[in-house]
Amino acid sequence: MARLNWGMIGGGEGSQIGPAHRISAGLDGKFNFAASALDIDAAKGKAFAQTLGIEGDRAYGDWREMLAGEKDRADRVDLVTIATPNSTHFEIAKAFTEEGFHVLCEKPMTMTVAEAEELVKLAEAKGTILAVNYGYSGYSLVRHMRAMVARGDLGKVRLIKAEFAHGFHADEADADNPRVRWRYDPDLAGVSAQFAxxxxxxxxxASYVSGQEAETLSADFASGIPSRTLEDDAMLNIKMSGGARCRLWTSSIAxxxxxxxxxxxxxERGGLRWAQEQPNQLFWTPLNGRTEIIERGAGNLSPEADRASRVTIGHAEGMPLAFANIYLDLAEAISAHKHGRTADSAATQYPKAIDGLxxxxxxVAAVDSAKQQGVWVDARPPMLR
Amino acid sequence: MARLNWGMIGGGEGSQIGPAHRISAGLDGKFNFAASALDIDAAKGKAFAQTLGIEGDRAYGDWREMLAGEKDRADRVDLVTIATPNSTHFEIAKAFTEEGFHVLCEKPMTMTVAEAEELVKLAEAKGTILAVNYGYSGYSLVRHMRAMVARGDLGKVRLIKAEFAHGFHADEADADNPRVRWRYDPDLAGVSAQFAxxxxxxxxxASYVSGQEAETLSADFASGIPSRTLEDDAMLNIKMSGGARCRLWTSSIAxxxxxxxxxxxxxERGGLRWAQEQPNQLFWTPLNGRTEIIERGAGNLSPEADRASRVTIGHAEGMPLAFANIYLDLAEAISAHKHGRTADSAATQYPKAIDGLxxxxxxVAAVDSAKQQGVWVDARPPMLR
Amino acid sequence: MARLNWGMIGGGEGSQIGPAHRISAGLDGKFNFAASALDIDAAKGKAFAQTLGIEGDRAYGDWREMLAGEKDRADRVDLVTIATPNSTHFEIAKAFTEEGFHVLCEKPMTMTVAEAEELVKLAEAKGTILAVNYGYSGYSLVRHMRAMVARGDLGKVRLIKAEFAHGFHADEADADNPRVRWRYDPDLAGVSAQFAxxxxxxxxxASYVSGQEAETLSADFASGIPSRTLEDDAMLNIKMSGGARCRLWTSSIAxxxxxxxxxxxxxERGGLRWAQEQPNQLFWTPLNGRTEIIERGAGNLSPEADRASRVTIGHAEGMPLAFANIYLDLAEAISAHKHGRTADSAATQYPKAIDGLxxxxxxVAAVDSAKQQGVWVDARPPMLR
Amino acid sequence: MARLNWGMIGGGEGSQIGPAHRISAGLDGKFNFAASALDIDAAKGKAFAQTLGIEGDRAYGDWREMLAGEKDRADRVDLVTIATPNSTHFEIAKAFTEEGFHVLCEKPMTMTVAEAEELVKLAEAKGTILAVNYGYSGYSLVRHMRAMVARGDLGKVRLIKAEFAHGFHADEADADNPRVRWRYDPDLAGVSAQFAxxxxxxxxxASYVSGQEAETLSADFASGIPSRTLEDDAMLNIKMSGGARCRLWTSSIAxxxxxxxxxxxxxERGGLRWAQEQPNQLFWTPLNGRTEIIERGAGNLSPEADRASRVTIGHAEGMPLAFANIYLDLAEAISAHKHGRTADSAATQYPKAIDGLxxxxxxVAAVDSAKQQGVWVDARPPMLR
Ligand SMILES: NC(=O)c1ccc[n+]([C@@H]2O[C@H](COP(=O)([O-])OP(=O)(O)OC[C@H]3O[C@@H](n4cnc5c(N)ncnc54)[C@H](O)[C@@H]3O)[C@@H](O)[C@H]2O)c1
Ligand SMILES: NC(=O)c1ccc[n+]([C@@H]2O[C@H](COP(=O)([O-])OP(=O)(O)OC[C@H]3O[C@@H](n4cnc5c(N)ncnc54)[C@H](O)[C@@H]3O)[C@@H](O)[C@H]2O)c1
Ligand SMILES: NC(=O)c1ccc[n+]([C@@H]2O[C@H](COP(=O)([O-])OP(=O)(O)OC[C@H]3O[C@@H](n4cnc5c(N)ncnc54)[C@H](O)[C@@H]3O)[C@@H](O)[C@H]2O)c1
Ligand SMILES: NC(=O)c1ccc[n+]([C@@H]2O[C@H](COP(=O)([O-])OP(=O)(O)OC[C@H]3O[C@@H](n4cnc5c(N)ncnc54)[C@H](O)[C@@H]3O)[C@@H](O)[C@H]2O)c1
Known part of the structure; x- marks a missing residue:
């Protein structure tokens, strides 16, 4: 398989997520980093691109330039990653999708539900791939959980407990720090901070693993640091499409x-436990049985897990390799698309525009519920109700 | 200090909690097991009492007999433990308190809030001790957490995450098993199953450690096994008296x-994590610092923790020793009461009638909220509003 | 079953191991603490005995007095625990055994191999029980490991890794502290410090679990704190009677x-891992299978493990309960002895004089080997060669 | 910095270690995979090279061809990785070093001490880099341990406990499996199996972290599967150059x-614990203090650790990123070499030929000692005695 050409918008020098994308895209040798518009500052972006080995004429100053420059090339980029600030995702993703590019967009995909619906429809109409980077879904054992649920090991899923907790915004003295403050300011961050x-x-x-989608939810938001307008801690109860109850906690003051x-x-038939900080072990307890430790790389896991595993058992794989699995999937999907063949079914596990929507x-639903003291609200996008 | 006389009601042969009480009360040699009414079946209770070394005339057939037999003895029991089924707690606790006995009542203290208020007032009027067995509060490191919060190590507490989850009622095939079924039947178990x-x-x-009480709450109950009328899984958001938000999950299908x-x-200044299954380690992270592992028995902990610790560091202490700390506290409190002196302040940490109330x-509040889709309700007893 | 009478020598106020014995002996209500000679200071010992509820005439001033006072009583003590300093164990154990008392002796049983052989023979001749307090063998899951090995779950045992490491003697500034120094002084501590x-x-x-005994060994001793004559760190390789190799590390500077x-x-067919600091979980990996977590109290373990387990699954049991299992065994063994019946076979798991020998x-072998640069030496007592 | 050209010998399709090298070398975009001789089967090696994007004329059939083809090119490879079977390392490394290539050789560097000494001298004479892939030394927290020791946080190191244990050769039924058997056959594997x-x-x-080298050692080898000529389990005691004792256990039957x-x-002043399976946490206990958990990515670690860390705290990094740090170091060292400047001192942490020696x-010393029942032998290479 010849390498695919890859381009990146945002993720400039010093950005948080940029390096992770470059590591992940490059890791399996499927993509050749060919074009970029890396920075809000055109000159800085071009200079940085050079150090990354991008040819001068494809180190663009901004995404419009890049779109113009790429769209008619024979060797145009096969995939564009968008790693700019949230408010720009929609227009960039839309513009590239319209020109038939495959896109991997950072989360959140858009700023509004309407925009997200528009993108979903557009990508469908264009027949292009529009993926969203819920990168944690790339972990081998996350995929194994999904496969276990899908093949019925757990029976009907009754309950999901999910959390994402950190304590890096807990310092009141830091609340004025611009690097932190904007996140809790509705003008800059939108309607939700920690949950979004x-x-x-x-x-x-929770959806990825259980195969069930949020239908209605009730949310309670709190601001542990009282000066914050937006929440730094949130709890949700969610009724899922398959009947499971999901209880989700997130915090930045923990x-x-x-x-x-x-x-x-x-x-009905067992329980699973997994933690991102120790991602190479999965704890599985069959009903009335003993807890078993499933090791990544054990070799007899599901095809989805095996595909997403690279190094031998007992050797930790971490987050960059999980991200890289998203790119590995995309390489297969794009390649299949290009050659008009069907993609390997185990390689269709990447998160899609519909997930972003x-x-x-x-x-939006969580914010709505939280404002109304936790009243239950519909969590589905209008077009899927 | 001469040993105190101790009596027990309920906790007969084969009961779940009886042995734990006997181990715990006996462990420090403070109590002499002197009288009992152990079983609903008088003969069985008497026979079992004999094997436990109770003198024949104090191995009573039922609690009324025991009350009659004990109340006028010079060497009457100094403490009565009530470990019978829930519905009997109120009348037994009331009867013994009225006669001036000190009582340790199993939880729940009563079946209704009104009964609980009555007991609180009665014990106050009588000047007797009425303790309730939230035995987990006896762990050395739980007391250390409480001391750390009280002395300000954490600053203002913002958030409490509490859980009590097990999976022993997850088997649908077992749902008809009488040993399990009654727990989810409102006629037998009352208004709540897993939460209660x-x-x-x-x-x-959460209250014990934070020093804050529940003020209002919102609850979501679920029955993972649909045939159950009562909840086998519950999530609560609770606003605490000191401003903290408490998020509490409990489940029997996990x-x-x-x-x-x-x-x-x-x-504001740090976070604590503790798990009952590994009770000898406490994880403490000061703001902007590294997580430290606090070991039980380290010797330089709070006086409350030191008092509740028996064996050398590195040697696990478990649940029976936590329970025993409740008895150790009670021995000191009763002894102080007897001799008209003030009890050691570190020995007043046992859970009290007011906690039971x-x-x-x-x-009641949680049930109420859950029935109304999670509306926020007052969680305080009427007499404390 | 009527309670047995129990007596204690050593373990006075402020002693390290005394409280653990009293908790453990009392815990199941099998023993009545009836007589004692608790302290090297007769008056202190008597006074302390009083606070523990011993009748005045059985609070003896020293062990000779106690032996004289007890030996002809009808209600004489059924079991004597010896918890005095090492150098006194032999003469006390010998004197009581000669008078037909059952004895639980703290480790090490004696100061020399010859003394140990003498005691083994004497107890055999007298038909009395002479147990030695390797109290960690009382843990439920330790007994389960032993049962698993014995019933063949592991096949032939090939390899044993054992360690006992702590860091409480690592402070050079503390090396002169008398509480620590004597331990590394051959005049006071004997031939070995940390290993002994x-x-x-x-x-x-290692022997208890594997059912194999040390045959030959090679030892390497080190003194991390150079001023120490005796070792504070030691490594042994041991060839076991059943063909297994045992690798044993111990340290006080870790x-x-x-x-x-x-x-x-x-x-051949699986591996086991257990740690005293988290004693309620046992990790078992069958050959070519997944690691399983065996929980104490699971209820379907070996009879030996079930017998040694008291509280429900998920509730930690600690060291005092392990110790108490030694007493529980002894209660059964003594009672069987008294009534001329055979003891419950699951209750014969306590460590015996032969283990002390x-x-x-x-x-002695380890010291010998270490002095000769790790040459392999016979590790068996002469009478068992 | 322009990308360096990289070549690989061995590591063909289906090889164990090949993919890890390609991932690691490519990960940071410092190397361009330019030339290869990947397989013992020339045709297979060339075909595979193509799929990896190597230009046709640099997809060589064997290493001699590659040497001939590369040595006079202006854009010749800057670094050659040797990932062939052990017996070929010496001649390949020698040939490339002689032509002035920088080399990263898989471990073991050679088959004999003499060969190793020859290579060390040769690379010194040529002024080229000859690195050996002890890839685990690339972990961020391993480098932090090294830095902590070097800057004196622990005081003098007294004791090192090191282990490398797995259980993947424990199946007797598998002992005839050619994939396993050769490893325990002296004709194919050399003098040592599991230890080597x-x-x-x-x-x-142990050396890398402590900064101390093995001086003398005593070894005990065992074959848990008796049909094996070479050891599948070994224990070593090692006296280190700075006075520390190292105790090292390795096993393939665990x-x-x-x-x-x-x-x-x-x-003297603290203890460190780290485990490759959970490489993102390091446990540090200062003398008389509490254990602290040092998280990779905390941002305030040593420069060496920070340099070897890529993703944000709380996101696991695994083995491929550790390996990649070796390549990152080499990129810097080679680049400095090329441009006649001094390399960043934090980038000189990669394992070198002297370590291979x-x-x-x-x-050799361990085998020697094991054959003589653990006699202590000199562990140093002749040229360093
Ligand atoms: N999936 C995840 O786990 C994850 C984690 C972190 C960030 N993110 C997402 O990634 C995105 C970027 O976040 P970040 O933390 O890296 O932000 P950042 O502020 O650190 O970096 C943003 C980068 O984008 C560049 N940029 C800004 N506007 C641009 C434009 N118009 N054209 C080109 N470049 C532009 C900036 O110069 C900068 O280099 C956000 O949407 C964020 O939500 C996702
Ligand atoms: N604090 C805790 O963690 C905890 C744990 C388990 C149980 N409990 C509480 O302990 C109480 C007992 O629970 P259990 O699980 O041991 O119940 P159980 O059914 O196992 O045992 C109850 C015992 O009480 C005896 N009994 C019943 N009615 C009696 C009467 N009128 N007079 C004397 N004896 C009587 C029964 O014969 C039996 O021996 C309950 O209130 C329960 O909620 C508390
Ligand atoms: N099994 C274990 O895990 C374990 C643990 C700790 C100690 N031990 C053993 O227990 C024994 C006691 O150790 P310790 O640490 O409790 O010692 P300690 O010094 O703390 O206490 C010894 C006690 O024995 C008393 N005593 C001394 N000589 C006496 C005599 N002739 N008659 C009566 N009493 C006497 C002392 O007054 C003191 O109360 C030792 O043999 C030790 O090896 C075993
Ligand atoms: N550093 C580590 O942690 C680590 C781990 C595993 C292996 N290794 C080492 O890596 C080396 C390779 O081990 P492996 O397990 O990948 O072996 P392998 O048998 O899986 O693969 C060896 C590869 O080398 C190729 N090869 C053989 N002879 C060759 C030649 N003369 N020229 C070119 N290619 C040739 C083979 O075709 C094959 O592709 C060994 O030296 C081993 O000790 C190191």
């Missing part, structure tokens, strides 16, 4: 928690 | 969880 | 380790 | 252990 930023990963994972993205799934609807 | 039985321990601990009574307390009010 | 004091527990456990008494047993021989 | 293959990583790490490469380092000497 972190909790949504937990919700995506001092001592790192990036505690944890999930527990309880069904569902997340947007859930965020 | 287990979740209430987590709520007690396959793979043992008796996961866990608590996390997050304040608050629990009853919270259970 | 702690490592020997690990060796006992800062950060608490009382890390850990054991791993690897056989084997330990003495192993200590 | 795995234990040596633990020894390298069922339930994955790739348990663990290290504990105990000094020391390992060879230690393997």
């Amino acid at each position: 930023d972190c909790g949504i990963h937990a919700l995506h994972m 001092i001592g928690r790192m990036h505690g993205l944890n999930i527990q799934v309880f069904g 569902r997340s947007m609807a859930a965020i | 039985d287990c979740g209430i321990h987590a709520l007690h601990m 396959i793979g969880r043992m008796h996961g009574l866990n608590i996390q307390v997050f304040g 608050r629990s009853m009010a919270a259970i | 004091d702690c490592g020997i527990h690990a060796l006992h456990m 800062i950060g380790r608490m009382h890390g008494l850990n054991i791993q047993v690897f056989g 084997r330990s003495m021989a192993a200590i | 293959d795995c234990g040596i990583h633990a020894l390298h790490m 069922i339930g252990r994955m790739h348990g490469l663990n290290i504990q380092v105990f000094g 020391r390992s060879m000497a230690a393997i």
Whole structure:
């Protein structure tokens, strides 16, 4: 398989998520980093692109330039990653999708549900891939959980406990720090802070693993640091499409928690527990049985898990390799698309525009519920009701 | 100090909690097991009492007989433990308190809030001790958490996460098993199942550790096994008296969880994490610092923790020793009472009737809220509003 | 069953191990604490005995007085615990055994192999019980490991890894502290410090669990604090009677380790891992299978484990309950002895004089080997060669 | 910085270690995969190279061809990785070094100490880099341990406990499996099996972290599966150059252990514990203090640790990123070499030929000692005595 050409918008020098994308996209040698518009500052973006080995004429100053420059090339980029601030995702994703590019968009996909619906429809109309980077779904054992649920190991799923807790915004003295403050300011961050930023990963994972979608929800938001307008802690109860109840907690004031993205799934025939901080072990307890430790790389897991596993058992794989699995999937999907063949079914596990849409609807619903003292509200996007 | 005389009602042969009380009361040699009415079956209770070394004339057939037999003895029991089924607690506790006995009552203290208020007032009027067995509060490191919060190590407490999850009622095939079924039948179990039985321990601990009481709450109840009328899973959001938000989850269908009574307390200046299944380690993270592991028995902990610790560091202490700390406290309190002196202040940490009352009010409130889709309700007992 | 009478020598106020014995002996209500000679200071010992509820005439001033006072009583003590300093164990154990008392002796049983052999023979001749307090063998899951090995779950045991590591003697500034210094002074402590004091527990456990005895060994001793004559760190390789190799490490300078008494047993068909600091979980990996977590109290374990388990699953049991299992065994064994019946076979698991003898021989062998740069030496007591 | 050209020998399709090298070398975008001789089967190697994007004329059939083809190119490879079977390392490394290539050689560097000495001298003479892939030394927290020791946080190191244990060769039924059998056959594997293959990583790490080298050692080898000529389990005591004692255990029959490469380092002022399976946490206990959990990515660690850390705290990094740090170091070292500047001092942490040599000497010494019942032997290479 020849390497695919890859382009990146945002993720400039010093950005938080940029390096992770470059590591992940490059890791399996499927993508050649060919074009970019890395920075809000065109000159800085071009200079940085050079250090990353991008040819001068494809180190664009901004995304419009890049779209113009790429769209008619024979060797145009096969995939564009959008890693700019949230408010720009929609227009960039829309513009590239319209020109038939495949896109991997950082989360959140858009700022509104309407925009998200528009993108979903557009990508469908264009027949292009529009993926959203819920990157934690790339972990081998997350995929194994999903496969276990799908093949019925747990029976009907009754209950999902999901959390994403950290304590890095707990310092009141830091509340004025611009790096932190904007996140809790509705003018800059939108309607939700901690749930939209972190909790949504937990919700995506709950759906991803259980195969059930949020239908209605009740939310309680709190601001542990009282000067904050937006929530730094939130609890949701969610009724899922398959009948499960999901209980989701997220916090940024939980001092001592790192990036505690944890999930527990309880069904009729067993329970699963997994924690992002120790991602190479999965705890499985069959009904009336003993807890078993499932090791990543054990070799006899589901095809989905095996595909998402690279190094031998007992050797930790971490977050960059999970992210890389999203790119690995996309390489297969794009390649299949290009050659008009069907993609390997185990490689269709990446999060899609529809997931981005569902997340947007859930965020809006949670805010709505929280404002009304936790009244239950519909969590589905209008077009899926 | 001469040994105190101790009596027990309920906790007969084969009962679940009886042996724990006998181990705990006997453990420090403070109490002499002198009288009992152990079983609903008088003959069985007497026979069993004999094997436990109770003198024949004090192995009573039932509690009324015991009350009559004991009340006028010079060496009458100094403390009566009530470990009978819930519905009998009120009348037994009332009868013994009226005659001036000190009482340790199993939880729940009563079946109604009104009964609980009556007992609180009665014990106050009589000047007797009426303790309630939230035995997990006896753990050394639980007391250390409480001391840390009280002395300000955490600053203001913002958030409490409490859970009590197990999976031992998850088997649908077992739902008809009489040993399990009665617990989910409102006629036998009352208004709440899992929250009243287990979740209430987590709520007690949240209050115990934080020094804050439940003020209002919103509850979501679920029945993972649909044939159940009462809840086997519950989630509560609780606004606490000192401004903290408490998020409490309890479940009996969480396959793979043992008796996961866990608590996390997050304040302005640090966070604490503790789990009942590994009770000899406490995780403390000061704001902007590293997580530290506090070991039970380290010797430089709070006086409350030191008092509740018996064996050298590195040697696990378990639940029976936690329970025994309740008895150790009571021995000191009763002895002080007897001799008209003030009890050692570190020995007043046992859970009291007022806690039993608050629990009853919270259970009623939770049921009430859950029936109304999670509307926020007052969680305080009427007499404390 | 009527309570047995119990007596204690040593373990006075402020002693390290005394309280653990009293808690453990009293815990199940099988023993009545009837007589004592608790302290090297007769007056202190008597006064303390009073506070523990011993009748005045049985609060003896020293063990000779106690022997004289007890030996002809009808209600004489059924069991004598010896918890005095090491150098006195032999003469006390010998004197009481000669008079037909059952004895539980603290470890090490004697100061020399010859003394130990004498005691073994004497107890055999007298037909009395002479137990030695390797109390960690009382843990429920330790007994389960032993049962698993015995019934063949592991196949032939190939390898045993045992450790007992702590860091409480690591402070050079403390090396002159008399509380610590005597332990490394051959005049006071004998031929070995850390191995004789702690490592020997690990060796006992290795034998206890595997059912194999030390045959030959090679030892390497080190003094991390150079001023010490005796070792504060030791490593042994041991060839066991059933063909297994045992690798045993013990240390008192391992800062950060608490009382890390850990054991791993690897056989043809599976491996076991257990740690004293988290004693309620046992990790079992069948060959080519997944690691399973065996919980104490699961209810379907071996009869030996079930017998040694008191509280419900998910509720930690700690060291005092392990110790108490030694007493529980002894109660059954003594009672059977008294009534001329056969003891419950699951109650014969307590460590015996022969184990005390084997330990003495192993200590002497280890010292011998270490002095000769790790040459392999016979580890068996002469009478068992 | 322009990308460096990278070449690979061995590591063909289906090889164990090949993919890890490609991931690691590619991960940071420092190397361009330019040339290869991937397979013992020339045609297979060329075909596979194509799929990896190597230009046709640089997809060589064997290493001699590659040497010939590369040595005179202006854009010749800057670094050659040797990932062929052990017996070929020496001649390949020698040939490339002689032509002035920088080399990263898989471990073991050679088959004999003499060969290793020759390579060390040759690379020195040529002024080229000859690195050896003790890849576990690339973990961020391993480097932090090294930095902590070097800057004196532990004071003098007294004791090192190192292990590398797994259970993947424990199945007797598998002993005839050719994939396993050759490893225990002296004709194919050399003088040592488990120690040379795995234990040596633990020894390298002990030296790497402590800054002390093996001086003398005593070894005990065992074959848990008796039909094996070479050891599947080994225990070493090692006297280190700075006075520390190192105790090292390695096993391939430890069922339930994955790739348990663990290290504990105990000094005068504190102790460290780290485990390869959970590489993102380091446990540090200062003397008389509490254990602290040091998280990778905390941001305030040593420069060496920070440099070796890529993703944000709380997000696991695994083995491929540790390996990648070796390549990152090499990129910096080669680039500095090329441009005649001094390399960033934090980038000189990669394992070098001298380490490969020391390992060879230690393997020979261990075999020697084990054959003589554990007699202490010199562990240093002749040229360093
Ligand atoms: N999936 C995840 O786990 C995850 C984690 C972190 C961030 N994110 C998402 O990634 C996105 C970026 O977040 P970040 O934390 O890296 O932000 P950041 O502020 O650290 O970096 C943003 C980068 O985008 C560049 N940029 C801004 N506007 C641009 C434009 N118009 N054209 C080109 N470049 C532009 C900036 O110069 C900067 O280099 C956000 O949407 C965020 O929500 C996702
Ligand atoms: N604090 C805790 O953690 C905890 C744990 C378990 C049980 N409990 C409480 O302990 C109480 C007992 O629970 P259990 O599980 O041991 O019940 P159980 O059914 O196992 O035992 C109840 C015992 O009480 C005896 N009994 C019943 N009625 C009696 C009467 N009128 N007079 C004398 N004896 C009588 C029965 O014969 C039996 O021996 C309950 O209130 C329960 O909620 C508390
Ligand atoms: N099994 C274990 O795990 C374990 C643990 C700790 C101690 N021990 C053993 O227990 C024994 C006691 O150790 P310790 O740490 O409690 O010692 P300690 O010094 O703390 O206490 C010894 C007690 O014995 C009393 N005593 C001394 N000589 C006496 C005599 N002749 N007659 C009566 N009383 C006398 C002392 O007054 C003191 O009360 C030792 O043999 C030790 O090895 C075993
Ligand atoms: N550092 C580590 O942690 C680690 C781990 C595993 C293996 N290794 C080492 O890596 C090396 C390779 O081990 P492996 O397990 O990948 O072996 P392998 O048998 O799985 O693969 C060896 C590869 O080398 C190729 N090869 C053989 N001879 C060759 C030649 N003359 N020229 C070119 N290619 C040739 C083979 O075709 C094959 O593709 C060994 O030295 C081993 O000790 C190191």
